[in-house]
Amino acid sequence: MLNAPARPLLGCIADDFTGATDLANMLVRGGMRTVQSIGIPTAEVAGQLDADAIVIALKSRTVPAPDAVKESLEALRWLRERGCEQIFFKYCSTFDSTAAGNIGPVSEALLEALDSDFTLACPAFPENGRAVFRGHLFVQDQLLSESGMQHHPLTPMTDANLVRVLQSQSQGKVGLLRYDSVTQGVERIRARITQLRAEGVRLAVADAVSDADLHRLGEACAGLALLTGGSGLALGLPDNFRRAGKLRDLDAARVAAVEGGEVVLAGSASQATNGQVATWLQAGRPAFRIDPLALAAGQPVIEQALAFAGDHAEPVLIYATSSPDEVKTVQRELGTERAGNMVEQAMGRIASGLHQAGVRRFVVAGGETSGAVVQALGIQLLQIGAQIDPGVPACVSTPGEPMALALKSGNFGGPDFFAKALKHLAGVPA
Ligand SMILES: Nc1ncnc2c1ncn2[C@@H]1O[C@H](COP(=O)(O)OP(=O)(O)O)[C@@H](O)[C@H]1O
Numbered sequence: 001m002l003n004a005p006a007r008p009l010l011g012c013i014a015d016d017f018t019g020a021t022d023l024a025n026m027l028v029r030g031g032m033r034t035v036q037s038i039g040i041p042t043a044e045v046a047g048q049l050d051a052d053a054i055v056i057a058l059k060s061r062t063v064p065a066p067d068a069v070k071e072s073l074e075a076l077r078w079l080r081e082r083g084c085e086q087i088f089f090k091y092c093s094t095f096d097s098t099a100a101g102n103i104g105p106v107s108e109a110l111l112e113a114l115d116s117d118f119t120l121a122c123p124a125f126p127e128n129g130r131a132v133f134r135g136h137l138f139v140q141d142q143l144l145s146e147s148g149m150q151h152h153p154l155t156p157m158t159d160a161n162l163v164r165v166l167q168s169q170s171q172g173k174v175g176l177l178r179y180d181s182v183t184q185g186v187e188r189i190r191a192r193i194t195q196l197r198a199e200g201v202r203l204a205v206a207d208a209v210s211d212a213d214l215h216r217l218g219e220a221c222a223g224l225a226l227l228t229g230g231s232g233l234a235l236g237l238p239d240n241f242r243r244a245g246k247l248r249d250l251d252a253a254r255v256a257a258v259e260g261g262e263v264v265l266a267g268s269a270s271q272a273t274n275g276q277v278a279t280w281l282q283a284g285r286p287a288f289r290i291d292p293l294a295l296a297a298g299q300p301v302i303e304q305a306l307a308f309a310g311d312h313a314e315p316v317l318i319y320a321t322s323s324p325d326e327v328k329t330v331q332r333e334l335g336t337e338r339a340g341n342m343v344e345q346a347m348g349r350i351a352s353g354l355h356q357a358g359v360r361r362f363v364v365a366g367g368e369t370s371g372a373v374v375q376a377l378g379i380q381l382l383q384i385g386a387q388i389d390p391g392v393p394a395c396v397s398t399p400g401e402p403m404a405l406a407l408k409s410g411n412f413g414g415p416d417f418f419a420k421a422l423k424h425l426a427g428v429p430a
């Protein structure tokens with residue numbers, strides 16, 4: 001193993017913010033020192049990078065496909081200039097995409113720019129219940145199209161057949177790397193990839209139902225210029241670099257300790273977050289509820305939330321999280337986009353008000369909410385630390401005075417996630 005400062009080996013482009021953190025977590029678990037940049041790093045930040053893997057977090061999941069392609073190609077250019085040997089395009093483990101893309105168009109544009117003719121598409125993440133079998137995506141025991149994702153406001157997923165979904169977004173031929181090949185070992189996978197290439201397939205959906213499948217896929221794909229998928233497909237990649245003697249002998253999850261006040265901010269209305277809020281309330285811990293209708297009526301909700309936090313010596317939860325029916329009522333009243341923006345802006349302003357009051361450890365629930373909070377806090381780069389729950393690591397911001405953050409995708413984390421995350425950020429062993 002080596003110990004000199006690293007040039008990045010793996011360059012990653014993520015289509016959303018908590019998704020980027022999820023991928024970064026997987027790489028750190030495998031022993032790669034990883035940083036996550038909010039957009040393309042500035043020259044100042046780039047000069048200070050020392051990482052085996054860089055994840056550029058974009059917000060390109062639901063923008064028009066040409067914009068997603070443009071932003072992704074800019075990120076690719078930056079990563080290649082840094083010498084990355086392999087590129088990973090990270091999207092959601094529930095394959096969230098609009099009817100017009102963006103997974104197909106971005107994958108094909110990246111392939112072309114890399115002068116490559118083939119890649120895999122695999123959103124499987126077995127630890128969080130996402131499995132791909134015979135090209136169909138399951139969320140726990142249900143097909144994607146019956147999992148609740150068919151009702152997603154921005155990216156409704158009404159077809160679980162990923163070959164069909166990806167083909168509808170792609171110019172090139174989409175094929176299937178089926179489970180019977182994946183389960184037969186690395187050589188069989190490589191042979192099947194050679195066949196698929198010969199048949200003119202450019203994008204192959206890969207079956208995977210276990211971590212062992214993902215490790216085999218990762219090993220078989222060591223030589224591919226581009227991989228695309230959920231964080232699960234990255235499981236096997238650190239070992240490829242380790243086998244090639246390119247990884248350093250260090251604790252990849254080491255991050256600076258951060259002192260200061262603590263808070264939990266929840267702007268996700270997903271099922272898992274609703275459960276986590278309920279657990280916090282049942283434990284009798286202090287919580288302040290943001291009412292979007294009060295915000296819309298111009299009431300001083302932000303000031304009230306800050307005063308509530310100031311009145312408590314212990315960490316508080318500030319949440320907009322509501323049941324699906326309550327959210328629908330608010331959306332009918334205010335409009336979906338306006339309601340979402342108002343809550344996100346409020347969360348951002350509360351985060352920066354709390355920062356001014358000395359808070360330095362933030363647990364945030366929700367992808368869009370995390371984006372709003374991180375932007376309000378002016379964060380450019382995150383060093384990725386140890387895993388809190390599958391898909392969610394502890395992070396520390398840099399440069400400047402450090403802040404500790406746990407950014408949770410709405411659907412991730414166990415019922416006691418908030419308390420567990422606060423302990424992690426405080427450096428208390430689990
Ligand atoms: N009570 C509510 N009523 C309406 N919209 C809400 C409410 N609570 C949260 N939201 C909005 O719902 C969206 C949740 O998205 P996000 O933060 O990405 O969470 P998730 O990761 O669960 O999708 C945000 O735009 C947020 O502002």
Ligand SMILES: O=C(O)[C@@H](O)C(=O)COP(=O)(O)O
Nearest residue numbers: 018019022092093367409410
């Ligand atoms: O792959 C996943 O499921 C996550 O990493 C992810 O992308 C989640 O997106 P949000 O639910 O919008 O946070």
